[in-house]
Amino acid sequence: MLKHIIKTILTGFLNLFLISILVFSIIHLLPGDPITIMFGMWEQNPEQIEFLRHKYGFDLPIHIQYFRWLMNLLQGNIGESIRYHEPAFKLILERMPATLWLVFGSMIISLSLSIPIGVITASKPHSKRDHLGMIFALIGISTPGFWLGLMLILVFSLYLKLLPSYGFVDPLQNPIEGIRRLLLPSLTLGVILAGTVTRTARSSMLEVLRLDYIKFARLKGMPERVVLFKHALRNALIPIITIAGIQTGYLLGGSVIIEQIFGWPGMGRLILQATYTRDYFLLQGSILVYAALFFVVNLIVDLIYVLVDPRIRYER
Amino acid sequence: MKTLPSPRLRVIKETAHEVFRNTNAVIGLIILGLIIVTAIFADQIAPYDPIVSYPEEALQPPSFSHLMGTDDLGRDIFSRVIHGTRVSLYVAFTSTVLAICIGAPLGMLGGYFGGVIDIIISRITDMLFAIPDVLLALTVIAILGAGINQLAFALAVAYTPIFMRLTRGVALKSRELPYVEAARAIGEREHDIILNYILPNCIPPLIVQATLTFAYAVLAEAAFSFLALGVKPPTPSWGRMLSDARVFMVTAPWSAFFPGIAIFITSMAFNLIGDGLRDAFDVRLRT
Numbered sequence: 001m002l003k004h005i006i007k008t009i010l011t012g013f014l015n016l017f018l019i020s021i022l023v024f025s026i027i028h029l030l031p032g033d034p035i036t037i038m039f040g041m042w043e044q045n046p047e048q049i050e051f052l053r054h055k056y057g058f059d060l061p062i063h064i065q066y067f068r069w070l071m072n073l074l075q076g077n078i079g080e081s082i083r084y085h086e087p088a089f090k091l092i093l094e095r096m097p098a099t100l101w102l103v104f105g106s107m108i109i110s111l112s113l114s115i116p117i118g119v120i121t122a123s124k125p126h127s128k129r130d131h132l133g134m135i136f137a138l139i140g141i142s143t144p145g146f147w148l149g150l151m152l153i154l155v156f157s158l159y160l161k162l163l164p165s166y167g168f169v170d171p172l173q174n175p176i177e178g179i180r181r182l183l184l185p186s187l188t189l190g191v192i193l194a195g196t197v198t199r200t201a202r203s204s205m206l207e208v209l210r211l212d213y214i215k216f217a218r219l220k221g222m223p224e225r226v227v228l229f230k231h232a233l234r235n236a237l238i239p240i241i242t243i244a245g246i247q248t249g250y251l252l253g254g255s256v257i258i259e260q261i262f263g264w265p266g267m268g269r270l271i272l273q274a275t276y277t278r279d280y281f282l283l284q285g286s287i288l289v290y291a292a293l294f295f296v297v298n299l300i301v302d303l304i305y306v307l308v309d310p311r312i313r314y315e316r
Numbered sequence: 317m318k319t320l321p322s323p324r325l326r327v328i329k330e331t332a333h334e335v336f337r338n339t340n341a342v343i344g345l346i347i348l349g350l351i352i353v354t355a356i357f358a359d360q361i362a363p364y365d366p367i368v369s370y371p372e373e374a375l376q377p378p379s380f381s382h383l384m385g386t387d388d389l390g391r392d393i394f395s396r397v398i399h400g401t402r403v404s405l406y407v408a409f410t411s412t413v414l415a416i417c418i419g420a421p422l423g424m425l426g427g428y429f430g431g432v433i434d435i436i437i438s439r440i441t442d443m444l445f446a447i448p449d450v451l452l453a454l455t456v457i458a459i460l461g462a463g464i465n466q467l468a469f470a471l472a473v474a475y476t477p478i479f480m481r482l483t484r485g486v487a488l489k490s491r492e493l494p495y496v497e498a499a500r501a502i503g504e505r506e507h508d509i510i511l512n513y514i515l516p517n518c519i520p521p522l523i524v525q526a527t528l529t530f531a532y533a534v535l536a537e538a539a540f541s542f543l544a545l546g547v548k549p550p551t552p553s554w555g556r557m558l559s560d561a562r563v564f565m566v567t568a569p570w571s572a573f574f575p576g577i578a579i580f581i582t583s584m585a586f587n588l589i590g591d592g593l594r595d596a597f598d599v600r601l602r603t
Contacts, residue, residue: 142584147576
């Protein structure tokens with residue numbers, strides 16, 4: 001087990017190194033001069049532009065530029081934001097709690113909707129409730145998340161005035177207000193994510209329900225509820241965890257638009273601002289941090305597999 | 317002498333039969349057909365000009381003269397929704413086709429030849445997968461700037477690894493099939509083998525994945541246009557209409573409602589077709 005973790009971490013570092021090359025190439029090989037793109041809005045003086053180009057090292061050959069960036073990376077310095085004049089890493093760390101709360105909230109809503117619906121639909125394929133469940137999944141997959149968010153804001157905060165629609169309060173410091181603010185954005189993301197998870201849960205359950213031990217449990221006269229939720233679900237969990245893990249990884253950076261709509265001061269919004277202001281160094285650094293987080297999430301998923309299914313051992 | 321019908325034609329016929337037996341897929345196809353007709357004949361269908369503003373008609377609720385009401389500039393929302401289909405389909409189609417054109421050949425080469433080529437290609441795929449597609453697209457847009465073609469390209473970059481992984485897997489499996497080994501044994505050239513035996517095996521999963529990617533791309537186009545990173549105004553785009561509508565959403569909820577429904581229906585049509593196609597190919601593969 002320990003061996004597996006070490007191996008995963010090592011390949012993770014190798015991948016991060018490769019991703020650093022990839023990100024660097026995307027930014028430097030696509031047409032457009034970074035300095036004019038970044039400073040073109042404010043700076044027109046050619047001498048000044050020349051100075052900036054020199055200051056940020058864009059006048060050096062490309063492999064030297066990459067090498068310099070890599071050296072900085074190895075010292076834990078992923079770059080400095082041009083707009084905020086602060087290390088990108090610090091900016092990202094500041095935004096992380098808000099995003100992590102959002103991921104947590106939406107995962108809870110997504111799983112508590114999708115697992116029961118998936119189990120219930122699979123228990124009676126092609127029945128009325130199966131069709132209803134699948135319609136729910138289809139709606140989740142096809143609905144634009146930001147539109148659902150807007151509609152929820154419209155109904156719950158603007159018309160009914162029940163919930164706030166904007167901003168983040170740390171639930172650890174102020175639990176009631178924190179959770180009230182977390183509700184709408186989590187519900188939006190939760191419903192959208194639940195679409196995919198419901199489908200996975202259903203097909204995974206269908207596979208398991210075909211197995212002999214389930215037939216045996218039913219023949220033994222075990223209540224259907226126990227068969228479904230205790231015996232079958234446990235074995236159907238692995239694909240569900242896989243999907244939820246992938247979604248968590250993507251949510252860390254991918255809930256950009258939901259964060260924007262709900263004024264959520266998270267990492268997605270930071271990267272969006274970096275895009276608007278064309279803050280290359282912040283963008284380039286953030287992507288590396290996201291990729292690193294992605295590996296951490298994958299590692300955690302690997303560990304959860306072992307907890308859920310003791311037959312899984314990472315030896316060999 | 318009577319020639320035998322082409323086996324490929326038979327496969328297509330059987331699959332089409334399967335698809336048309338699938339109610340969901342048929343519903344999806346009908347909706348998609350209507351959407352495509354709407355996009356082509358948008359100028360004829362739309363009752364008003366989608367761009368010219370009529371300030372005196374601003375923010376009118378839905379009525380017989382304005383089926384979906386009007387926006388803050390007095391533009392007919394129904395006409396704008398109809399014209400929005402063009403942008404949506406254009407971006408979805410261009411980005412997906414581009415992603416297939418880049419991703420599918422690379423994946424096939426890696427899977428078929430193996431070795432160093434495969435290692436390089438799989439590594440690139442893994443790396444691209446480790447970056448959320450939204451971030452990948454945002455990075456490309458940050459460099460290229462906002463715009464409809466830039467957005468299509470950015471989404472294509474984000475979707476490429478999906479197709480790389482897909483065709484690589486199929487090619488890897490197909491390489492070991494007896495008829496491919498036979499072809500190699502009688503000395504057929506590599507590129508003939510890839511085109512004649514590997515590619516046809518990749519096509520069914522590619523079609524399914526492409527359809528589902530269309531659905532993502534419709535959602536993504538709307539999201540990026542909402543963030544002002546896609547189509548530039550005044551060209552009507554559903555995402556952009558929603559971001560404009562945010563300001564006056566309380567007094568004119570219809571302006572935020574209908575564009576969202578349009579996005580939903582389009583994305584749903586592609587999802588329905590994609591699911592139907594997958595089931596159809598599955599049935600055929602199982603028997």
